[in-house]
Amino acid sequence: MSSFFSKLLVTIARKKLEYEHSSAKINNRQVIPLARQIRIEVKHFIKDYTYVLIGVFSAGFGLKGFLLPNRFIDGGATGISLLLENITQIDLSFLLILVNVPFLILAAKTFSVKFAVRSIITIAILALVVHYVEYPTITEDRLLIAVFGGFFLGLGIGMAMRGGSVIDGTEVLAIWLSKKLSITIGDVLLLINIIIFSFGAYILSIEIALYAILTYLSAAKTVDFVVDGVEEYVGVTIISEQHQELRKMIVEKLRRACTIYAGKGGYGGNGESYDKDIIYTVVTRLELAKLHTEIDKIDEKAFIIMGLVKDIRGGMIKKKPLK
Numbered sequence: 001m002s003s004f005f006s007k008l009l010v011t012i013a014r015k016k017l018e019y020e021h022s023s024a025k026i027n028n029r030q031v032i033p034l035a036r037q038i039r040i041e042v043k044h045f046i047k048d049y050t051y052v053l054i055g056v057f058s059a060g061f062g063l064k065g066f067l068l069p070n071r072f073i074d075g076g077a078t079g080i081s082l083l084l085e086n087i088t089q090i091d092l093s094f095l096l097i098l099v100n101v102p103f104l105i106l107a108a109k110t111f112s113v114k115f116a117v118r119s120i121i122t123i124a125i126l127a128l129v130v131h132y133v134e135y136p137t138i139t140e141d142r143l144l145i146a147v148f149g150g151f152f153l154g155l156g157i158g159m160a161m162r163g164g165s166v167i168d169g170t171e172v173l174a175i176w177l178s179k180k181l182s183i184t185i186g187d188v189l190l191l192i193n194i195i196i197f198s199f200g201a202y203i204l205s206i207e208i209a210l211y212a213i214l215t216y217l218s219a220a221k222t223v224d225f226v227v228d229g230v231e232e233y234v235g236v237t238i239i240s241e242q243h244q245e246l247r248k249m250i251v252e253k254l255r256r257a258c259t260i261y262a263g264k265g266g267y268g269g270n271g272e273s274y275d276k277d278i279i280y281t282v283v284t285r286l287e288l289a290k291l292h293t294e295i296d297k298i299d300e301k302a303f304i305i306m307g308l309v310k311d312i313r314g315g316m317i318k319k320k321p322l323k
Contacts, residue, residue, distance in 0.1 A: 009035040009042075037297045044293040051163030056126045057133075059156025059167055064135040066149030067215070068092060070142070072208065073200050074153060075193035075216035076170040077103060083200055093131035097123055103169020110176050111286065118165040126156075126167050146211040150218025157219065158226025164289040233309040234288060238279040238295065239263075240302035249294050250281050257281065282309060 013035035017026045063082075067074060073082040081095040100123050108116035139145060160167045174188040181188075193216055201209035238246055243260070250258045258281040265276040283291055288306075295302050 006035075006039075009038050013038055040293060040296045040300075044289065044296070048163040048289055051159045052122050052125070052165060055156040055159030055161075055163065055167065056122065056129055057156075058152050058159060059126055060129040060133055061135050062149045062152030062154075062156060062219075063092070063130055064133070065138045066145045066152065069137045070140065070145050071204065072142075072145055072149060072215060073196070073204070073212045074150065074219060075189075075196055075212070076168040078153065078168050079193070079196045079200075079212065079216070083196065083203065087203060091131065093127035096127045096130065100167075100169040103172045106176055107166075107169065107172040110172060115165065115286065118163075119167075119169070122160055122163075122165040122167055142211055143214075146214040147218050150215035150220075151222050153215075154219030154222025155226060158223040161223070161285065162226065162289075164286065233282050233284055235280065235282050235307050235309045236291065237305040238281075238302055239276065239304075240279075240295075240299045241276075242299040242302070243277040243279055245298045246279055246295065246302070249298060250279070250291075253294055254281075254283065254287065254291060256283055256287075 010031055013031045014026060017030055017034060059078075063078070066072070067082060068085070071086055073079045073086070077099045078096070081092060081099045084090065084095050084099070085092045100119075104116045104119050104123075107119060138148070157166070157168050166172065170189065170192055174192065177183075177188045197209045197212055197216075200212050240246055247258060247260065250256050258279050261278040261280060263276050263278040264273040266273050295304065
């Protein structure tokens with residue numbers, strides 16, 4: 001099976017090169033590196049969408065197994081959808097897409113079109129799961145509904161983020177507003193959800209709104225546990241012999257700045273230290289999946305150190321503009 005897959009990748013790479021360079025003669029020295037890149041892209045695609053599918057089915061379980069049958073709501077775009085479903089009786093699967101569309105348009109402008117498209121696909125799959133997959137109603141105990149409904153919904157949101165997309169667009173709005181208003185993303189999300197819960201208290205009941213706050217806290221803590229917060233930056237240190245190629249990739253493909261440290265390797269072949277460049281860059285959680293993919297294309301054995309960056313100021317944090 002592995003041999004067949006390798007041959008298939010080589011054939012695809014050769015066909016692609018022949019299409020791009022119709023007049024040139026293609027040799028194996030050109031085909032093998034491209035086949036390796038395609039293999040890495042396929043591997044990361046499978047991993048990312050495995051996260052997404054786990055997230056979608058987990059969120060579907062939280063919605064249909066706990067919240068929806070008991071007329072509970074949550075925060076964010078999902079909470080808005082649940083609230084509208086209670087008011088209008090429109091199918092939740094349709095509302096999930098409708099409510100998230102404005103946020104995803106903003107995501108295309110704030111992050112990238114590719115990220116927005118991946119998120120649209122993820123939300124569309126969630127809508128199909130909610131509409132067609134039958135989940136059992138687990139409990140009618142309101143405390144258990146609030147806690148475990150929030151847990152499975154938060155797990156779904158977090159796993160989707162690990163796959164490089166979102167199933168709740170309010171995080172995108174929060175990131176955008178935090179840059180415009182110079183306040184933290186957590187504060188923006190809190191304000192958005194206060195408005196949603198206030199409407200929930202007025203339309204449904206104060207008791208439901210209070211349980212909704214518990215659901216939101218449970219979901220938020222679960223998301224933090226899975227992805228350590230979408231609003232946080234990640235400092236990435238990369239040590240590799242291919243440091244020049246990695247530097248160009250970060251600057252040209254990710255459009256991020258990076259710093260090169262002049263370091264010394266302590267594990268030389270002859271027992272002596274040797275000079276080595278060390279790359280340091282800062283990216284968002286949503287860019288980590290792409291960064292790992294691009295690093296693997298260049299050097300799968302690169303030594304990578306990642307750490308959460310809670311406070312960041314000055315320098316060039318935003319993406320470099322396209323030339």
